[in-house]
Amino acid sequence: MVLTGALPSVPPMTENTESKSHSPRHKRDLTRRKVVIAGGGAVVAVGVGGTLAAGAFAGEKKQGTAATGEACYQLTSETTEGPYYIDADKIRQDITEDKEGIPLTLRIKVIDSETCKPLRNAAVDIWHCDALGIYSGYESLSTGGGGTPPTDAPSGTPTGTPTGEPPSGAPSGGTGGGVHEEPTDDERYLRGTWRTDKQGFVTFRTIFPGWYRGRCVHIHTKVHVSGTWTDAGYEGGNTCHTGQFFFDEEAVLASAEVEPYSTSTTERTTLTEDTIYDQSGTTGGLLKLKYKKNDIAKGVLATITVGVDPEATNTGT
Incomplete structure (x- = not known):
């Protein structure tokens, strides 16, 4: 894996929830307990x-x-990569560009799920659709609903399934979301990569995602470790985690009352109906959200701790 772009300086973060483990390293518990x-x-x-x-x-x-x-911590669930991943095209924290939507600050802490220690200098990717369900790089293939779908959009999806993004290992529905589609355009909004600080934290500024046919509201993520940060970006290493972050129904329903989300004509899949989310709460990628209950338009803070096995390879394909 090669991430391109100027290597940013990362200011230290003040919050410190690091908890050190004094146990020796041992074989990882298959029950996902430490x-x-x-x-x-x-x-x-x-x-x-x-x-x-x-x-x-x-x-x-x-x-x-x-x-x-x-x-x-528990290991965070691995999920499908999906068809809309583009390999670390932008090294940046603010991935909003000019997209309209509810401001979202996403703060992730990445830790080794066995030792409980934070993973420093890991490269974290995130990418997600805009308020109307459209992915940058794949605008003509996305299945969002801002009124009238693109005229050249296929009747299904890039993988031929009837949902916006097929589940990995599904008994029916084609190839399972691990097949990359070639980008159809040069747009790269709502995509970015940044590195974790010494406490394992990484923060992104973006917008609250919308939804598209067959999927609940979510954000994709990857964690890369054991590589090298250079002036050109991040090189080498292994992808130890591929997952997705999810939003509770109360927040999604509140967002649906705010423009431009309220203009979507796409039927929404709920969290409990989703074929990717495993219903396990934080372990499955469910975010902890903070916002004004009666004014979500002011912005949302989302936080989560992601427990990974840095020795593993999980590409989601």
Whole structure:
């Protein structure tokens, strides 16, 4: 993988929810649970023994005594890459360009799900459709609904399924979303790559995504590690995570009352109906959202902790 673009300087972030693990590295637990060695005893991180308290960041669950301060996580679900990925075309934090929509600040913390340590200098990609369900680079193929579909849009999708983006491994519906479509245009809005800081954080500025036929509201992401940041961008390494972030129904319904989302004529797929989201909450990519309940148009803050296996390769294809 090669990411092109000038390497940005990344200012340090003030928030620090890093929790250090003192356990030795061991074989990864197939049940997606981490066992923390706190003092002389082993404590299962999720669901067994002890008191679980809400962490300072989305997806974090702290456990143990105040002295240990251990924090443990589950691996975040892997999903299909989808047909509209373009390999790290823009090295930037603000991916909005001139697209209209509700301002969205997306703050992601990337950690090693076994050691609980933040992953520094990882390259994080995000990409998503605009307020009317259109993807940059694929405007003529997207299945959004801002009134009248493009005249050259196919009756199905790039992979031949009846939904906007097919699920990986689906029993029916073609190739499963891992097949790249060649871009149809030079637009690159709502796409970008940035690197994590020493605490594992990366922040993007974008807009609240819209929806298109067959999918709930979502954002795609990839995490690349073990590569090298150069003046030209990011090179080498492996893609350790390919996933999607999701929005709760209350927020989506609120966004649907705001222009330009309110002009969409596309039938919306709900979170529970979606074929990609695995209904597991934060582990499945469900974002923690903050906004004014009666004025979502002012903007939304979305946060999540993404637990990855940096030694794995998960391309979503």
